[in-house]
Amino acid sequence: MEDQSILQMRNISKHFPGVQALKNVSLSLNKGEVLALVGENGAGKSTLIKILSGVYKTDSGEIVFEGKGTEIQHPLDAIGLGISTIYQETSLVQELSVGENIFLGRQPMKHGRIDWKRMNQSSQGILSDLGIKIKASQSVGDLSVAQQQFVEIAKALSFNTKIIVMDEPTASITDEETEKLFEIIRKIQQKNTSVIYISHRLKEIFQIANTVMVLRDGEVVSCNSIEDLNELDVIRYMIGRDIGNIFSDKSYECEEHILFEARKLCRRKKFNNISFELRKGEILGFSGLVGAGRTEIMRAIFGLDRLDSGEIYINGKKATISNSADAIRNGITFVSEDRRLESIIQGFSITKNISILLLKALRTKLGFIDRRKEKTLAEKAIKDLSIRASSTNELAMNLSGGNQQKTAVAKCLSFSPTIMILDEPTKGIDVGAKKEIHSLIKELAHSGVGILLVSSELPEIIGMCHRAVVVRDGEITKILEGEKITEENLLRSAVKTSIGLASKKDQT
C-alpha cells in the first residue's frame, strides 16, 4: 500500500487571524484513489486544498509527494508537480477561445510564434475524449455556465496531472452533467490519477469516492473507506451530533388570502407565460433542472431583469416593478443564489449589511441613520440566527459561507417582508446551518410571510413546500400540491417522460 501512496500531508497546521483553520491535519492519498473531503463550512476543507495547491503556505507540517518531501510555495509549484485544482468560481478567461483557455500560459509554440493549429487540434482532442460538444475555437464568453465548467475540467485534465482537486465541481451543473463528470473521474482513475473531491452532496460521494475524510473545526474526525460508512455516519461525524431526518414534514396550513399573483410573465429567450399565485404563509417551491429558468423568473419578479410582458398583482392590486427598489417598496425581498457577489456586501460590516434594507426606518429627525438603533438591530439578528462573528462590526468578508448566508437572510428578516424570494438558500452550506435555515423559513411562513423557494434539491422542495411549481425550458409544466409533491412527480414534470415509471418497475 505504501508504494501505492502518491501524496502524504503530515500534521498540516494553518492559523488565520482569530481562527485556527487547520490543526495537525494529516492526509494520505494513493494512486488512482478518489478521496472525498467533507465537512461543514469553515471546517478547513478549502484551506487544506489551498495549501495543497500552493495558494496558502502552511505554518507547520510537511507535504510528501511521490515519496519526496516538497515545498509548495506557489500555485505553479503545485501544477509543476502535477497537482491541478478546479475551484468553485470559474477561472476561465471569457474573452479567449476554449482552446486558449485550456492551454493558457503554456500555448504550443512553433518557431517563436503560437501554433494555433496545434493548439486547437489538441484541445479539440481533449474535449472530444470527454464527449464534450464544444468547438475549441469558440469564445468562452459564448458558453453556458455548465459548458464553462466542462472546459474547466478539460483544462485540468490537459495537464499531465497526477492529482486533480475538485472543489464543489457539481455545485452548478445538472445531474446529467454530473453523471458525465463521474464517468470522466472513473476514466482518469483507471489512468492511476488520483482525485480529491470536495462536495456537500453526500449522495454523489457515495457514488464516486473510495475513501471519505471528514474534517471538523480544522481537525480530522474520521477517515474511512466508503464501505464502512453510510450517509448518517458521515453527517454525524460532520456535525458531531446525531440529527434525525433533516426534513421534518410540515404540520401546518397556509391561509387562503392571496398575497402575490403573477400573470403571463415573459422575458425573451428566458421564460414565458409564467402564471402562479402565492398565498399568505405559503412556501411555494420552484423545482426543475439547472438552467430551466427558475432564477431568471425570480430576478425578473424582483425587478433585477426587466419583464418583456406580464403583470404582477400584490394583495390583489396591480404592482409595477421596474427595478429592485420598487420590489422592496412592495415588501418583496430577495436572497440571491450568488452569495459572494449579490447576497451581501463583503466590504460592509454585519451591521451595515443587515440594516441596508430599512435605512429609512432607522432615520432620525435630521434624516440621518440612527447608529444606536442600527446596532441593536444587528445584535438581535446575530442572536436570533446565531451568526458566529467576533462583533457586529466584523466585516462580512471574514465570515464563513454559512454565516454569510445567515446574514443575508437576517437582512431580509429584519425588513419583515410580506414576500420573500429565496434562491438556493442552502446551496453549498453545511448540514447544520442548512437545518437552522430550514426551520427559519418555516417560522417565517408561520408568521404569514409568503415564500418563493427555488431549490435544486428535491428533498428540500418535498420537505418544505406546500406547493411546488415545476419549471422546464422556461415554462411551468406542473404545479403540485401537498402530498402530490414526490420525487417521482417532480421529476416527471421536470423532464417530461413516461419512462420514469417503467424504470421504477425495472428496479423493483
Next chain:
Amino acid sequence: MTGVADRNQIRKTVRVIFFSQTMLIILLSSVLLMTFLSPNFLTLRNLFNIVRQVAVLGIMAIGMTYVIIGKGIDLSISGMLSLCAIVGMKMQNYGFGAVLVGAIFVGTLCGLLNGYLVGKVKANPIIVTLGTSLVFVSLALIYSKGRSIINRTERIYSFFGNENVLGIPVVLLLIIALFLVAGIYLSRSIYARRLYAVGLNERAALASGIDSSKIVWISYVVQGLFVALASLVYTSRLNTVRVNIITPYVFDVITIVVLGGTTLSGGYGSLYKTFIGLILFGVIQNAMGLMAIPYEFQQMIKGIVLICAVVYDEFSRKRRMSE
C-alpha cells in the same frame, strides 16, 4: 465570546485611529519642517494664503470625494468650472443672486449630463468626462466669445474671495462650513450609506433594492454643485474670468482626494481624509513657492509626493487587512 469581541473591538479602533492619524502626522511634520526652512511660513498671513490658494480646489475636492466613493471619477471639472464661472459672470448685471443661481444651475446641468452618461448609460467615467469636458469648454468659449469677463459687481461679490471678517478670510469660513456639512452628510446620511454600498459592490446593492444608477447619477450632480460653488469663489477671487483650456485643476483635485487616502477602487474614503489631503497639498505647494523652487521642479515634487502617498497608503491598508 463577548470578551474576545471587546478585545478585537478595542484593537480595531486603536488601529483605525492610528492609521487615520498617520496622515495627520505627516501633515504636522511637514508643517514643522517648513517652519524651520522658511521663517515666514508659520505666519498667520501665509496660513491664510494657503487657504485662499486651495479654496477652489478644496470645494471641488468635496464633490470629487463623493464621485470617487461611488467608484467613479470626473475629469470634466476644469471645463465645468470655466463654464460655471463664465455664466455666473454674465449674470452679474442682475445682481449677486443671479450669479449664484446661474452658476449653480449650470453646474447642476453639467452634473446631470455626466451622471446620466456614467450612472444611467453606464459608460466608462474616464472617457465620458474627458469627452464632456471638451463640450463644456466649447460651450464656455462660445458663450464668452473667448473674451475674459471682468467682475464689475457690487462689493458683496468680490467680498468672499479675498477679504476677511474679524481678520479671518471669508473663504476659510466657507471651506470649513462646506466640509462640515458635506462631511457629516457623507458619514451619516442614508444616501451616503447607499453610495458606499454601490461603490463596494454594485450588484449586491441592486439586490438590496438600491437604485445604483440613481445613486451614481446623484454623486455627479453633487460634484456639479460643488464645482459651481467653487466657480463663485474662483471668480470673486480673480475679479476676471476667462476660459482656461488646460488647467491642472483636475489632476490637483484628484491628487488631493488620493493624498487623503480615498482610493479610486470605490467604496472607501471620507471627507475628513480629503480635508487632510487638501491642507497637505496646500502646505506642499505653498512651501515650494516660498522656497522659490523653480516651477519645473514643483511639478516633479508634486508627482513624487503623490506616488509616495499612495504607495504608503496601500502599504498601510495591507497592514490593516493582514491584522
Next chain:
Amino acid sequence: MKKLLLIGLVLLVVAGFAFAGGQGTGDGSGEEKFRVGVAAPYMDPPYDAAFWRMWDKLVKEKPYSDWEIIITDAQGDLNNQINQIEDLARKEIDVLLVKPLSAAGVVPTLNKVWEASGKTLPIITVNLGTDPAQIPAVIAHTGPNYYLQGLAAGEGYVKYLDAHNLDKVNYCILLGRAGSDATNLRKQGFLDKVEEMGASDRFVLLDEQPADWYTDLGQQVAENWITSFGDKMDMIYAENDDMGIGAVNALKGAGYEKGEVLVNGVDAGFAGTSLVKEGWMTFVVLQSPMLDAEGALHLADKLRNGEKIEEFFNYIPSPIITAENADEWLPKIKETWGL
C-alpha cells in the same frame, strides 16, 4: 435600439459638421478667388480671440471680402499646426499666413511645403517671427515684437524710477507659460533695455516664477512673494495683463495701497488698462490685436496686387499706456476687445 444609436451617431457627426461648418469663413464656389491660408496656433486666449474678432471684422470689407480665406486652428498643439500647414499647402493657396505656435518648430515644415510648391508659395509669418536666415521660405514677417515689448517695459520702468526718483527697486518677474518664445523674449528685452540704460544695478531680482499667462496662478505666485519678501518687494514685472491683474488682486488682498508695489501688464486689455487708470498698475505695454490682424492682411494684399514687400520685418508699434494717456486709449481698447 442599436440601429437607432448608430443612426444617431452618424446624424450627430453630420449635423456637427454642417452646423459648425456654417461658422467658417469663405465658400468653395465662385470664380478664381485670391486664396489665403492661415495657420493659427489657437483662438481661445483673450488676445487671440480679440485678434480673430478684429480679423473677422476686417475681412468683411473690401478688398478682403472677396478673398477665400481658410483658417486652421492648432489648439495649442504643435503637431496639429504642422499637419495643418501641410493641409493648407495642398489646397492651392496663393499665400500662406502662419501664426507659429513655436518659432523654431514650424521651420522644417514651412521649408518642406515651400519646396513642394516648387519654391513659389509665398509664406508670411504673423505675430511670432522665425529666424529668417534659417528659412528662405518666409518672405516677410508681421506682428508685435515680444523683444521690443520687453524693451518698452524696461524703458517704462526706468523712466518711472527716474520720474519718482527711486534709486533702487527689488523686483520679481511673473513669467508666461514656461518654454514659450514670448516668455523668453519679453524677459530678455526687459533685461537688455535696463542694461542698455545703465540701470541694471538699480533693479535687484528677488525671484521669477512662471504663471502660464493665467490670472489665478499669477495671483498665487504673487501671494507667496508677498509673504516671503513682504515689504522688501517694490515691483512685479508681469509678462502679460492677466498675470499682472493676479498680482494686483494679491496686493489688494494683502491690504496694500495703490502704487506701493509697481505692477505692469503687457497686452493692454480692457481690465489691465482700467487698472492703470485706477493707479493699481504703473503702465501696460500695448499689443493691439487690431493692428496685428491689419498688418497680416495688409501684407497679403500687397502680394495680391503684385507689389513688392521691401521690409522683411513689419512690426506693429507697442506704445506704453500710462495713467496720463489711459483715457484716450480706453475706448479704442474696449472696442477692440469687444467688451
Next chain:
Amino acid sequence: MTGSDMFVRGKKNEKESQRKVEKKLSRDIIEQKRFIKFLLNQKLLILIVLLVAAMAIKDTNFFSLSGVYEIFDHIAIIGIMAVGMTVLLISGSFDLSIGSVLSLTTVIVMLFQERGILISIIMGVVSGIAVGILNGLIVVKGKINPFIATLGSMLIAKGFALGISRSQTIVGSRAEFIFLAHGKVLGIPNPFILLVIFLLIGWYILRFTKLGRNSYAIGGNEHSAILAGIQVNRSKFVFFVFCSLTASISGLILASKTNTGNAILGDNVVLIVIGGVVLGGTSLFGGRGHIMGTIQGVLVLGLIERAMVVFHISSWYQYMLRGIVILAVIVLDTVIERRRREML
C-alpha cells in the same frame, strides 16, 4: 434513493430534447453576436466612409496617392502611441504619462544632438523607457492603481523635461535629423513606414506571442492568469515599458518633424490616443481589443482633424465636435456591450 436514481435515468431520455434546446439557444446567441460584431465594425467604417466622401467632395486632390500618404503621415505620431496603449489597455492597465514621455524624448534628443544623431536617438528612447520602467515598478511593486501611478510619473517626467530644458525650446543642430520624419522611402513618408512597422509589431505580439495572448488573460481574468502560471507582474511591467517605448518613438518623429525639443509638446495627446484606441473597440476594462480596430479608430480621429480644416470649422466648435464624437462612440460601445451581456 430509488426515486432519485430514476430521476437520473429519466433525464437520460431527456438528453436529446435538452441538447436541441441548448443548441438552438447557443446558435441564435452566436448569430446575435455576429450581428453586433458586424455592427461594431460598421460603426467605424460608416464614419470613415462618411468623412472621406464628405471631404472628397470639398477637397479635389483628396484621393491622390500623396493625399493618402499625407493622412497616414499625420496620424503616425498618434497611431504609434495607440499601438502601445492598445496592448496596455487590453491587459487592464492605463497610462496617462505618454504625453510627458513624448515631450521628454524630444527634449533629450535635442540636447544630445551635439554628441551625434545616433546617440541622441538612443538617449531619447532610453529616457522614454526609463519612465516606462518607473510606471511598471509603481504599478507592479507598489500595487498602485495605474491611473494614479501614471499621473504621478506624468508630473515627474514633465517636470524633468522642463528642468533639463530650462523650459526653453531647444532647436536641433543637425539638419540630417529632420530626414527621420520628413524623408521618404520609395515616395512613402518615413512616419507612415514607422507606423506600419509598429502596427505589425503590435498585431504580431497580440496574435502570436504568449505575452500578447497573456495580456488578454490578465485583462480578462487576472486571477486565472495567475493560476495558469502567467507571470502577471512581469507581463504588466513589459507592457508599460512597451507603451512608453512607442510614446518615445512618437517623440522622435515629432522632434524630427519640428526640429525642436520642448517640454510642452505632448500636453494633450493622451485624450486623443485613448480616444482613438477606445474608438477602435478596445475595452477600458481590459480583455478585449485588437490592433485593426485601433488603426481604424486613429484614422477616424485623423480624418476628423482633417475635416475640421476642409470644412473651415470654427475652433470653438471643434472642441464640441471632438467631445460629441468621443461621447457618441463610448455610449454606443457601452450599450452594445450591455446588450451582448444580456444575451448570454
